[in-house]
Amino acid sequence: MLGGTREARDLAAALVAEQGMDVVSSLAGRVRDPALPAGETVIGGFGGVGGLRVFLRDRAIDVVVDATHPFAARMSAHAVAACAAPSPASDEAGGTHAGSTHSSGAHSSGAHSGGAHSGGAWAGGAGSAVPLLRLARPGWQARPGDDWRRVGDLAAAADRARELCPPGGAVFVTTGRRELAPFAADPDRHYLIRAVDPPTDTLPSRHTVLLDRGPYTVEGETRLLREHDIRVLVTKDSGGTLTVAKLDAARTVGVPVVMVDRPAAAGPAPRTWPDAAGILTALRELAAGHTAESPPNSGSSRRQ
Structure with a gap:
């Protein structure tokens, strides 16, 4: 296996x-x-x-x-x-x-x-x-009340996140600890990066790393989005139930989601x-x- x-x-x-x-x-x-x-x-x-x-x-x-x-x-x-x-x-x-x-x-x-x-x-x-x-x-599918923007890769996700989040705002990135370089060139936004292990890639100048492992709850994810005043959520279309709570929380709070399609x-x-x-x-x-x-x-x- x-x-x-x-x-x-x-x-x-x-x-x-x-x-x-x-x-x-x-x-x-x-x-x-x-x-x-x-x-x-x-x-x-x-x-x-x-x-x-x-x-x-x-x-x-x-x-x-x-x-x-x-x-x-x-x-x-x-x-x-x-x-x-x-x-x-x-x-x-x-x-x-x-x-x-x-x-x-x-x-x-x-x-x-x-x-x-x-x-x-x-x-x-x-x-x-x-x-x-x-x-x-x-994979996941959007439900009524969701605001998703689908993109083909992480470079496109970084571009779309900058379009959706005003300067000074915060972006929540949950795509893992690798391939974070597309976000690193942005000095104007704060990036909350969640991963199981410390990131290995170049990071944005303004960032917070949150080391955590699912499963997560809707209540916990909603609280996280509000405490960090998240304006955009960036995630991969991983599917399953282990991390789906962030999508339910984004719908509740009204946070747009940049969804990276599967290869x-x-x-x-x-x-x-x-x-x-x-x-x-x-x-x-x-x-x-x-x-x-x-x-x-x-x-x-x-x-x-």
């Missing part, structure tokens, strides 16, 4: 409880103190497509579940490439993909006692494709389900020798 999300942890817990299923979850290692899922955990990445393909082969992985964050587009693309049947040239002892965002020195932890599940019953043997399932929580898939999309329950059913069907069918309109977005 390519994890790092709440849905991935929920699915790992359910799978560990299943008889005959060994679960190995991969985390990128970008969070200092991540919430670890049930089963074995590999932290630090694989070194790109080639490294992931070697890992799948060496551990005799039967099926891969991509349950990464909706904005982890590169890792999802790597999963598609690694799970595809390799060409003879790409199957040579695991060349490293140049665009990898992961380091090669992965290490593991957890209760798993060693060797991977040895059955190999779901895949077709050496040189064949590995089944890939995608767990993608639906488009770089290649063919794998079979996709919107929740852990659907993936669990699909895995049971695969284990029983049936073809897992993704639900209709599984990629649709709705507010949760």
